[in-house]
Amino acid sequence: MSSSDHPQVAGRRHEFVAGAKATIPLIVGAIPFGILFGTLAEPSGLSALGALAMSLIVFAGASQFIALGLLAAGAALPVIVATTLVVNLRHLLYAANLVPKVRHLPQRWRMLMAFGLTDETFAAVSNRYLQQQDTSQAHWFYLGSFLAMYGNWVLCTALGVGLGELFPDMTSWGLDFAMSVTFIGMVVPYLRNTPMWAAVIVAGAMAIATATMPHKLGLMVAALSGIAVGLSLHLLKQRGADNGEVEAVETVEEARG
Amino acid sequence: MNEAALIVGMFLATFSVRYMLFAVAGRVHFPAWLSTALGFVPPAVLTAIIVPAVLMPQGELWLSPTNPWLLAALVAVLVALVRRDLLTTIVGGMAAFMLLRFGFGL
Numbered sequence: 504m505s506s507s508d509h510p511q512v513a514g515r516r517h518e519f520v521a522g523a524k525a526t527i528p529l530i531v532g533a534i535p536f537g538i539l540f541g542t543l544a545e546p547s548g549l550s551a552l553g554a555l556a557m558s559l560i561v562f563a564g565a566s567q568f569i570a571l572g573l574l575a576a577g578a579a580l581p582v583i584v585a586t587t588l589v590v591n592l593r594h595l596l597y598a599a600n601l602v603p604k605v606r607h608l609p610q611r612w613r614m615l616m617a618f619g620l621t622d623e624t625f626a627a628v629s630n631r632y633l634q635q636q637d638t639s640q641a642h643w644f645y646l647g648s649f650l651a652m653y654g655n656w657v658l659c660t661a662l663g664v665g666l667g668e669l670f671p672d673m674t675s676w677g678l679d680f681a682m683s684v685t686f687i688g689m690v691v692p693y694l695r696n697t698p699m700w701a702a703v704i705v706a707g708a709m710a711i712a713t714a715t716m717p718h719k720l721g722l723m724v725a726a727l728s729g730i731a732v733g734l735s736l737h738l739l740k741q742r743g744a745d746n747g748e749v750e751a752v753e754t755v756e757e758a759r760g
Numbered sequence: 761m762n763e764a765a766l767i768v769g770m771f772l773a774t775f776s777v778r779y780m781l782f783a784v785a786g787r788v789h790f791p792a793w794l795s796t797a798l799g800f801v802p803p804a805v806l807t808a809i810i811v812p813a814v815l816m817p818q819g820e821l822w823l824s825p826t827n828p829w830l831l832a833a834l835v836a837v838l839v840a841l842v843r844r845d846l847l848t849t850i851v852g853g854m855a856a857f858m859l860l861r862f863g864f865g866l
Contacts, residue, residue, distance in 0.1 A: 532847050535854075553763040561770045569809065570770060580762070584769035591777045593802040598781040599790055606785045617779035622802075680829060680857045681850070683813045684836045686806040688849030691840035693803040706804040707811035711821065714812050722808050729804030734797045 515643040522647025525631065529623035530655045532688075533564065535681045537656050540567055541663020542673050547571040551664045558660040562618065562653060566590050568682055569722070582720065589723050597625040604632060604641065612642055619649030622689065698740065702733025828866040832857035 537558070544554035549571060557567055566587040573583045597620055605613050627648045631641055667673060693699050706729025713721030810833070815821060817829040825831070836853030843849065860866045 528847060532850055535850070550763060553767065556763070557767050557770065560767050561774050563770070563774045565806070565809075566770060566774060570766070580766055580769060583766060584773050587770045588773040588777065590805050591774050592798065593805065594774075594778045595781065596795070596798040596801065598778060599795060599798070602781055602785045605782050610783070613782040613785065614779060617782045618775060620778045679813070680832060681854060683810050683829070683833060684850050684853030684857070685846070686810045687833060687836040687853065688840050688846040690803045690806045690810070691837060691849070692844055694841075699800070699803060702800045702804050703807045706807040710808040710811045711815060714816060721812075722805075725808035726801070726805040729807065730797055730800040733800040733804065734793065737796055738793065 511640075514640050518640045518643035519647035522627065522631070522644035522649075523651040524647075525627045525644075526623060526648040526651045529626060530651060532685060533623060533652065533655060534659055536564055536568075536685060537659025538663035538666065539679070539681055540564070540571070541660040541665070542667035543568075543571050543679070544660075544664060545667055547575040549574055551668075554660055554664055555657070558657050561587075562621070562656060563587070563591060564621070564656070565686075586722060589726060593622075594620055597622075600629070601625070604638060608642055616642065616645055616649070619645070619653065621649075621652055623652055624648045698733045698736035701736050702729040705729045705732045826866055828857060828860035831860055831866075 540558070541554055545551060549557070557570070561567060569586055569590055570583050573586060578586075598617070601616075601620075605616060608616075624645065628641070628645050631644050632638060635641075690703065694703065706725050709725035709728045710721060713724045715721070716724065814829045814833040815823065815827075817827070822830070832853055835856035836849050839852035840849040
């Protein structure tokens with residue numbers, strides 16, 4: 504496999520490398536995140552091996568962090584799994600968006616792509632689909648982006664586990680703020696219309712109001728309240744608009760903007 | 761806690777959501793209201809995580825101008841509103857936090 508490659512193979516390799524490259528800026532943001540996850544694991548009650556296995560098998564940054572928070576708070580297993588499910592519902596939206604791009608692929612490709620579906624890869628791949636017309640080999644771009652994210656996530660977890668053992672007081676440095684600040688950077692671009700602002704304000708206020716609920720169930724209550732208020736306002740706004748000028752997907756499209 | 765069971769459970773909760781639509785790609789259509797509702801999921805969930813982390817960093821409500829988590833979060837929101845760039849927001853917010861915490865000893 505060298506210079507005499509079939510053009511299709513060269514095209515695949517090109518897509519794969521382009522996918523990995525396009526994901527580099529997003530990986531930079533994920534590095535402190537992965538290290539922090541590894542560092543926080545043992546103090547939260549997850550073994551070093553458990554932390555590595557979780558990054559290898561679950562591969563869902565936000566959920567893994569929340570699981571640590573729940574473990575530390577003494578939540579029961581079903582609560583952690585249910586919360587993971589709710590937090591991951593955003594991936595349904597990404598998947599819905601990508602459905603037209605995977606239709607022609609066999610199930611084993613779809614499974615691989617589903618496993619690798621993250622906020623970052625979705626962002627990188629969406630750009631790729633927007634910018635170039637020929638998407639017949641774009642799943643290789645997706646694979647490049649996914650493997651770059653995955654490799655980084657697992658490596659950073661291992662690094663964090665090691666650092667956590669070297670500097671046991673690292674957890675008191677306030678590095679947990681890295682997660683809050685990353686999430687802030689992810690939420691703010693959504694804030695482009697009233698329903699979205701309302702959803703976020705309600706979710707935030709409800710999260711404080713329900714903070715004392717057992718098993719951290721407040722997180723789910725708060726998120727669902729925010730979604731319900733946002734959706735209601737959106738539908739009201741839509742009804743108020745004359746002849747359907749406001750499309751049902753407007754909020755989503757704007758948010759993605 | 762049985763870690764193996766936890767990881768398998770979380771894997772199923774994650775993978776099933778990610779794979780569900782790919783598996784039936786093209787054969788199922790979302791009603792418009794559901795797509796709209798899903799659009800609110802990421803900001804609502806993330807905000808429900810951020811707000812308590814920032815306002816209750818040590819478990820109790822701490823609404824004060826000397827709460828470095830709150831101040832640095834406000835800086836991050838401002839940076840994000842102005843620049844709309846994830847990396848700049850992370851760096852700006854973390855710099856503000858470190859400065860407040862270790863520079864001013866808050």
